[in-house]
Amino acid sequence: FGDAIVHIGEVSEGAVANGETAESRVDSEFRQGSMRNHTATHLLHAALREILGTHVRQAGSYVGPDRLRFDYTHPEAPSREQFSQIQRLVNDKVREDIERETLVLPYDEAVQRGAIAFFEDKYTDQVRVVEYCEAHGHGHQHSPQCFSREFCGGTHCDHTGQIGMFRITGES
Secondary structure, eight states: OTTOOOOOOOOOSSOOOTTOOOOOOOOHHHHHHHHHHHHHHHHHHHHHHHHHOTTOOEEEEEEOSSOEEEEEOOSSOOOHHHHHHHHHHHHHHHHTTOBEEEEEEEHHHHHHTTOBOOTTOOOOSEEEEEEEETTTTTTOOSOOOEEEEEEOOSOOOSBGGGGOOOOOOOOO
16 A cells, blocks of 8 residues: 555544544564564565475465464475475574565665565555575675565564474465
8 A cells, every 4th residue: 555554453442533642552472473473474485485486476375473374376285395395494594593684775676686576566666675684794795695585564573583483284
């Protein structure tokens, strides 16, 4: 929705009328869980593309504080061995504790940088790019090798190690 930021809330006391001021509070436990799972979707997407091929694209997802679901395009069900490789790769990146970098760039520059855009979304001239690159925060002077680089406006872990552990529990 472009520059719109939408909050959905519940009135717990009294009533709210047009033009009134409201106070919102973030449930930190809910947000932390959702943040870990959202970051894990980025790592999962990158791992799927590395193991199954760069044709893999996200086609939807659910991210909550307790779990994630990741929908993607691929012509056949991955093998048990491929799922093992994908899970291992994501957990390797978690253990590497890769630092997040968040950039706001012109759309064309973000695409040239290799950022992945989704769902035929409409983007503004300036876009937010979230990347997890091995060289960030480690004093490297060269261009970082990025494991994950995507257009995204969501909340993310500062470091991949904050995810904890990633486990694939099923596929359908």
